[in-house]
Amino acid sequence: MTTPLSPASESLIATGRRCYVPNYQPREVILERGQGSRIWDADGNEYIDLGCGISVNSLGHQHPALVAALREQSGKLWHTSNIYFNEPAVRLAETLVDSTFAQRVYFCNSGAEANEAAIKLARKFASARGVPAEKRTILTFTGSFHGRTMATVTATAQPKYHSGFEPLPPGFRYCPFNDLDALDEHLTSDTCAVLVEPIQGEGGVMPAADGFLAELRRRCDALGALLILDEIQCGMGRTGKLFAYEWEKHLVPDIVTMAKALGGGLPLGATLVGEKAADTMQFGSHGSTFGGNPVMCAVARAAFHEINDSGLLDDVIRQGNTLQARLERTATEIGVIERVRGRGLMLGATLLPNWRGKAGDIVERCRHHGVLILQAGPDVLRFLPPLNINDQDLQHGLDRVEQALRELM
């Protein structure tokens, strides 16, 4: 069990509570140092990290290749603006174009910005084809999460994120997720783009049903609408393929948005654009001061190489199977978990009726047992371990989760 907070930690937490805008409720702990899949707090407690800062530190902490890339680039050049080229950004764009469906890449700083760019691009694409503004609706799905800017929070089809921020921008429509019949009503000639997560993350680790994305592709093609996949949480190797959509055979999206693990732990987002819409955004149409920052891009390229070109993806599938089997065994042995869903190393454990609403408490109890996991809403425990976690750390982490769950009984 973790030790009580020291007076110094208590004082720092009190200062954080006093000075931060209270939009977050950080746990009562100060994380100080990480190495591989382990993190230590300011009071010397050690944790196994099965959450990766919400799918960000996907290669663990202080990965040597990422540290080397950071050291090298930070000793050369930190920022250029987009008035000039810089080599790390050009090389990362080239890597993404050469390794994916994309013909062009736009860099920004976060997931919300990557989606914001995708939404603007879809509207511009329709506008350039003479589609009137009232027919440029973006269709999204119940349970989705696409960000917190005004457009992306409106795209997020969960009313709890909208409350108090009205008036919301027009031009978004929501459809039940995984409901093919509902598409007839919602995916109409007024739709200029569909924005969808192949596995909903914040919405409870809910995968798109087999064939759902393919049906969206088919209907988008019939209407001339763009298919935008939000791979911000489920991409970058998390499911055992570079992108989660690749599990759906022969699917080719028009746009894919990336962030989180893309920067290897540093803030970087990207909007990947396929052939159809590649030249939509012309000079002056969109931009970001920090987008394509050389330090972020140098680290991101090292991370991309480690994830995509080193055989790691096969291990993600192996470790994902181990994690799933272990959670299913825990579900059978201890009556807290109902079922396990997701893919690769993006798994959600839904809670049995008695425990629904308690995911946050369970996550905190796990922390006291030395393991960091996440919730996805009040009813789902979410597991997003480092893609390169070793067998021993994964087993130890899950032992600690099991101890925490047993204590509840």
Ligand SMILES: Cc1ncc(COP(=O)(O)O)c(C=O)c1O
């Ligand atoms: C699927 C998805 N899209 C978009 C976002 C927003 O990303 P950011 O917080 O970097 O703006 C998130 C963040 O959790 C996400 O999970």
